[in-house]
Amino acid sequence: MIIANNVTKKFGKLTALNNVSATCGKGQCIALIGPNGSGKTTLVKCMLGMVIPDNGFITFNEKNILHDWLYREHIGYMPQIGRYPENMTIGQLLNMMKDIRFKSGGQSLDEDLVKAFKLPDLMQKRMRTLSGGTTQKVSASLAFLFNPDVLILDEPTAGLDPVASEILKEKIIAEKQKGKLVLITSHILSELDDLVTHVIYMQDGNLLFHKSIDRLREDTGEQKLSKAIASVMQKN
Amino acid sequence: MKKIIKYVIVDILRNKIVIAYTLLLLAISFGLFNLDDNTSKGLLSLMNIVLIIVPLICIIFSTIYVYNSSEFIELLVSQPLQRKHIWMSLFGGIAIALSLAFFIGVGIAVFIYSFTPAALILLGVGLLLTIIFVAIALLAAVYTRDKAKGIGISVLLWLYFSLIFDGLVLFILFQFQDYPLEKLMVVISSLNPVDLSRILILLQLDVSALMGYTGAIFKDFFGTQTGIIISFVVLLLWIWAPLWASLRRFNRKDL
Numbered sequence: 001m002i003i004a005n006n007v008t009k010k011f012g013k014l015t016a017l018n019n020v021s022a023t024c025g026k027g028q029c030i031a032l033i034g035p036n037g038s039g040k041t042t043l044v045k046c047m048l049g050m051v052i053p054d055n056g057f058i059t060f061n062e063k064n065i066l067h068d069w070l071y072r073e074h075i076g077y078m079p080q081i082g083r084y085p086e087n088m089t090i091g092q093l094l095n096m097m098k099d100i101r102f103k104s105g106g107q108s109l110d111e112d113l114v115k116a117f118k119l120p121d122l123m124q125k126r127m128r129t130l131s132g133g134t135t136q137k138v139s140a141s142l143a144f145l146f147n148p149d150v151l152i153l154d155e156p157t158a159g160l161d162p163v164a165s166e167i168l169k170e171k172i173i174a175e176k177q178k179g180k181l182v183l184i185t186s187h188i189l190s191e192l193d194d195l196v197t198h199v200i201y202m203q204d205g206n207l208l209f210h211k212s213i214d215r216l217r218e219d220t221g222e223q224k225l226s227k228a229i230a231s232v233m234q235k236n
Numbered sequence: 237m238k239k240i241i242k243y244v245i246v247d248i249l250r251n252k253i254v255i256a257y258t259l260l261l262l263a264i265s266f267g268l269f270n271l272d273d274n275t276s277k278g279l280l281s282l283m284n285i286v287l288i289i290v291p292l293i294c295i296i297f298s299t300i301y302v303y304n305s306s307e308f309i310e311l312l313v314s315q316p317l318q319r320k321h322i323w324m325s326l327f328g329g330i331a332i333a334l335s336l337a338f339f340i341g342v343g344i345a346v347f348i349y350s351f352t353p354a355a356l357i358l359l360g361v362g363l364l365l366t367i368i369f370v371a372i373a374l375l376a377a378v379y380t381r382d383k384a385k386g387i388g389i390s391v392l393l394w395l396y397f398s399l400i401f402d403g404l405v406l407f408i409l410f411q412f413q414d415y416p417l418e419k420l421m422v423v424i425s426s427l428n429p430v431d432l433s434r435i436l437i438l439l440q441l442d443v444s445a446l447m448g449y450t451g452a453i454f455k456d457f458f459g460t461q462t463g464i465i466i467s468f469v470v471l472l473l474w475i476w477a478p479l480w481a482s483l484r485r486f487n488r489k490d491l
Contacts, residue, residue, distance in 0.1 A: 011490075015318070045490075045491075048313075048314050049313070050310075050314060050490070050491045051490040052488050052490060059395070069316055069317060069318045069319070070316055072314065072315060072316040072317075073316040073317070077314045081315070083306070083310055083311070083312070084307055084308075084311060085247070085305070085307055087247065087250065087251070088308065096243060097315070100239055100315060100317065101240055101315060101316065109347070113363040127395050163345075187470045220368075
């Protein structure tokens with residue numbers, strides 16, 4: 001579904017992405033793993049068209065995403081740090097997003113997470129008064145709200161309490177089983193164990209490997225994702 | 237696109253600066269027309285104040301607003317929307333809100349006290365200046381990531397158009413006073429929308445007789461219908477150019 005071809009992005013002297021190529025297919029759940037500043041978020045933002053690559057290109061369903069914007073209808077994005085208009089209440093924000101994205105005769109809304117996170121009780125709260133965790137809940141609800149084919153989740157569980165992160169994890173598994181493509185970046189490897197089917201490992205803007213989780217287990221001889229990654233990191 | 241403009245306008249109306257701006261303009265325009273029996277004098281004072289205040293408020297407010305909308309822009313960019321539409325909606329929203337404020341603030345007094353061609357030109361020129369300075373503010377804001385720097389640049393731009401440019405023109409005039417510069421002055425004045433507006437209004441008033449030989453040349457050019465049309469086209473160009481440049485930058489900006 002999403003194919004990145006030799007994507008390079010430089011911020012001044014810093015090379016955030018160096019010739020990264022990756023293919024993400026339907027029904028996969030891909031974990032983007034790597035140390036801080038390895039270019040995970042930049043890669044994700046390139047896929048969303050928020051960052052424009054210096055070199056290389058990205059295709060979505062075999063169409064170049066440069067100068068295209070309608071493809072984003074099929075993507076739900078949960079940013080690492082959700083930044084929203086401060087003066088809006090949660091209710092206004094949700095209504096605005098529905099208003100902007102809604103098409104007549106279009107898709108049904110998926111409000112599971114809105115209900116599971118008990119957001120209807122908080123509808124009158126303004127975005128600037130929310131705690132980090134509640135903001136994350138709003139971000140997650142927005143990402144799933146329009147039933148997208150692709151979910152891009154940047155550090156989804158950071159800042160969520162254990163109950164909320166369990167709800168989110170179950171939701172991700174449910175969506176994965178519907179055959180959606182899920183891209184997750186995370187540092188909490190133990191959480192990814194029962195979620196992911198593939199692993200992309202990045203370091204200093206380079207894509208070091210892109211394997212299925214079974215191959216990774218075979219190659220490293222470890223069952224747990226965290227140990228497998230640790231052994232890879234030690235080798236490097 | 238209409239939906240986004242709607243959200244921008246609702247948001248601007250909610251923070252009450254634009255309403256305060258409207259009331260300020262109302263107070264100034266009614267005050268000036270009531271100070272003197274001679275409405276033409278009142279119009280002249282109103283012009284002087286409008287030419288200073290409108291660019292200042294428009295450029296500062298728009299710059300700050302664009303920076304404060306960074307979250308809103310970031311949110312919209314990750315949605316199935318064209319960047320061009322996001323940017324044009326932002327511009328449209330700010331421009332409509334501020335134009336409306338100007339139209340109410342100055343228009344009411346003008347329609348009551350002095351419904352003359354000069355006053356109508358003042359109204360039209362003020363609206364154009366509003367939109368021009370919104371466009372310039374967008375350009376300043378899109379090129380600098382740092383908020384303080386962006387606002388600083390906006391203030392400097394306002395200073396340039398309101399004071400420094402005139403100083404430079406005077407300097408050139410005095411240095412080259414032995415040469416015939418009158419025709420050149422017509423071209424130079426179109427390099428500054430504020431000056432161009434001032435000339436357009438002044439030529440509709442009687443005081444233009446006091447402007448000497450250069451004034452006569454101006455009258456020859458700007459006083460005619462073609463002259464007025466050309467100056468309005470130049471003012472429209474002043475909207476288009478910064479807007480086009482800012483849009484080009486925004487289309488390739490990393491968020």
